[in-house]
Amino acid sequence: MIRKRFINLSALIVLLLVITGCGKGQNQEITYKKGFPKEDSRGLTEFMKSYLTGSTDKKIIEVNDVTLFSTVNHQGQAIRYFQYNQDQLKEYYKPLFTAKEPKKTLNNLYQIERLEKLLHHPIQDKEKYHLPAIKMLPNNQLEVKTKKNKKTLDLPQLLKNYGVKKSDELEINLYAVNSKCFSVVIQDFSMKDRINSTIGLFITQDLTNIESTVITKEKLQNTLSTGKLKDYYDLFTKVDKSGRYSLLFFDDMILDKRTNQLIDIKKDDYLSKDGKYVFINGAKEKETNVMADGIQQIQTVDNYLKGNDKYEAQFKIDFKQIAKEMDFNAGDARIANIHYFNKDYVVLYISYHGKTIGTAGAVNVLIDLQKSKQQPTAYLVDLGIES
Numbered sequence: 001m002i003r004k005r006f007i008n009l010s011a012l013i014v015l016l017l018v019i020t021g022c023g024k025g026q027n028q029e030i031t032y033k034k035g036f037p038k039e040d041s042r043g044l045t046e047f048m049k050s051y052l053t054g055s056t057d058k059k060i061i062e063v064n065d066v067t068l069f070s071t072v073n074h075q076g077q078a079i080r081y082f083q084y085n086q087d088q089l090k091e092y093y094k095p096l097f098t099a100k101e102p103k104k105t106l107n108n109l110y111q112i113e114r115l116e117k118l119l120h121h122p123i124q125d126k127e128k129y130h131l132p133a134i135k136m137l138p139n140n141q142l143e144v145k146t147k148k149n150k151k152t153l154d155l156p157q158l159l160k161n162y163g164v165k166k167s168d169e170l171e172i173n174l175y176a177v178n179s180k181c182f183s184v185v186i187q188d189f190s191m192k193d194r195i196n197s198t199i200g201l202f203i204t205q206d207l208t209n210i211e212s213t214v215i216t217k218e219k220l221q222n223t224l225s226t227g228k229l230k231d232y233y234d235l236f237t238k239v240d241k242s243g244r245y246s247l248l249f250f251d252d253m254i255l256d257k258r259t260n261q262l263i264d265i266k267k268d269d270y271l272s273k274d275g276k277y278v279f280i281n282g283a284k285e286k287e288t289n290v291m292a293d294g295i296q297q298i299q300t301v302d303n304y305l306k307g308n309d310k311y312e313a314q315f316k317i318d319f320k321q322i323a324k325e326m327d328f329n330a331g332d333a334r335i336a337n338i339h340y341f342n343k344d345y346v347v348l349y350i351s352y353h354g355k356t357i358g359t360a361g362a363v364n365v366l367i368d369l370q371k372s373k374q375q376p377t378a379y380l381v382d383l384g385i386e387s
Contacts, residue, residue: 029316030367030378032325036102037379040090043345043370048093050273050340051385052119054112058175058249061129068129069120070174078135079174079184082120092119103384130179130205139166149207155186162196162214164188175249176235180205183235183249185215195219202232217253217262224260233257239275240302247275254301263305271301273342277312278304284337284387291336291348293319298373312343313373319350322365325380328352330360337387344370349386362386 037044049067053059061068065086073080084092092109099105108114123131133145142153156166164170168190176183184201191197195216202211211232213223223229236246236255245263246255252271254263265271270282280297284290298313323330330352340347346369351362366379 029318029321030376032322032378032380034325034380036096036099036381036383037366037368038097040097041368041370043342043368044366045086045090046273046342047340047345047347047366049089050342051106052089052093052110052115054115056171056173058173060174060177063129068123068131070131072171072173077172079133079172081123081126081131082116083123084119084121088119088121103382106383106385130177130182132174132177132182132203132205134172134174134184136170136172140164140168140170142172144203144207146205146207148205151207153210158210159186159199159212162188162199162212163191163193164199165190175200178234181232181235183232202229202235204231220248220253221262224255224262227260230260237275240300240305242302245301245305254305269304270338270341273340276301277341277343279338279341279346282338282341284335289335289337290333291338293317293333293336298369313369313376315367315369315374315376317365317367317378319352322350322363322378322380323352323360326361326363328361328363329355331355334359335362335387339364339385339387344368347385351386 053069054071057069057071059067060070066083068081068083070079070081072078095105095109096102123129126133127147130147135143137143137152140155142155144151144153155170156164168188171187171189173185174182175185181202181204184203186199186201188197188199196214198215200213200215203209211228213220233246236248239245239247239254244256244258246257248255252275254265254275256263265278268281268283270279272278278299278301280299281292295314295316297311299310300312303310319333319336332353333350334353335349335351337349338346339349346367348365348367349362350365352360354360362382363380364383364385366381367376368379369376371377
């Protein structure tokens with residue numbers, strides 16, 4: 001009897017040890033490595049694609065390994081297009097793997113003249129991708145040409161309800177396109193009422209139907225509630241398996257296509273670049289400018305909106321340990337925030353107080369989640385990438 005109890009007790013202890021061990025394994029601390037990654041990866045490529053995209057460059061189409069972008073010309077009066085494939089992008093940032101000064105190398109790679117010369121390749125067959133030719137004429141007349149039609153839109157007349165005038169300084173860009181329709185965003189730099197200064201146009205390829213909306217959350221919601229934009233929903237990227245939710249290309253807004261309602265992401269949470277994941281408590285705190293370290297959690301948008309506790313990734317980061325790894329004589333973090341976040345890659349910027357006065361140093365943390373979602377590898381390197 002005693003022997004049987006002893007065996008049962010031993011089995012219970014072993015079981016508890018296994019459970020405890022599993023629990024610890026789920027939230028193990030990151031493996032830290034100083035320096036830029038030694039090998040390329042899909043997650044790093046996607047980050048580089050994002051970082052090497054200029055402020056007016058908009059990713060509009062991805063076909064196989066080719067990415068197409070729209071941008072404005074240097075005068076801001078016409079839309080032009082360029083493309084590159086994955087191999088061309090990898091070759092472009094390849095110098096980072098052997099760079100003695102990664103910060104300087106990345107800065108050189110980011111120069112617009114170099115990008116346009118070595119990476120941005122013109123698109124020869126625009127009709128293949130249904131790309132409209134768009135340029136601004138005098139008095140804010142917008143010339144639009146597609147495979148199906150050609151028109152000149154009188155923007156002051158079309159957008160008179162928003163206060164657009166012939167003399168206003170406008171900038172245009174194409175944000176999304178498919179075989180049926182496309183969307184153009186207009187920025188009015190002359191408008192005193194900043195609320196109405198960003199306007200979205202939704203246009204069919206035959207140019208017979210045009211819908212417009214001011215791009216603020218409240219006014220966009222009013223437009224969505226009318227159902228006027230339903231025919232254009234296919235322009236938006238689906239972010240869940242069912243296809244119910246889509247990412248709008250305005251300020252990371254999620255649309256519930258079933259209800260025509262915009263979905264709030266909590267102010268403390270951070271939406272991924274592709275709109276498919278949420279970094280819980282990833283937004284920097286307003287009072288301290290520092291996101292919380294410790295246990296980090298990432299959910300799919302689907303699970304996030306369902307309000308469950310299913311996590312795509314859970315791992316632990318320690319800002320003080322990062323300072324030690326970098327040999328900083330540092331106090332607490334003075335700035336810590338997410339610069340980039342997607343499914344398999346997170347890039348942080350952390351700057352530290354000195355122990356007494358001043359600052360102790362800054363570092364970028366490249367968190368690679370591709371091999372492990374519980375114990376990822378974090379590369380510690382100053383790339384000069386700030387918030």
